[in-house]
Amino acid sequence: MFAPPPQITCIDCGGRCFLLTAPREDGYWEAGDAVAYRCEDCLDRWDLVLEDSDIESDGRADW
Numbered sequence: 001m002f003a004p005p006p007q008i009t010c011i012d013c014g015g016r017c018f019l020l021t022a023p024r025e026d027g028y029w030e031a032g033d034a035v036a037y038r039c040e041d042c043l044d045r046w047d048l049v050l051e052d053s054d055i056e057s058d059g060r061a062d063w
Helices: none
Strands: 007-009 016-019 034-039 045-049
Antiparallel strands (some): 007 016
């Protein structure tokens, strides 16, 4: 099982974006799941789709 990172860097302003999306009811994340982040500085929202390539061979997110 893997989870998206709780924080990413905003592409627009360089601020910190925090994960808004909770895992599915079963508690797992899978490729194809959509996740949303919100930047604390510029308030931009980022919607990303998890892909197989985001998962390293050890099952962790490759971000």
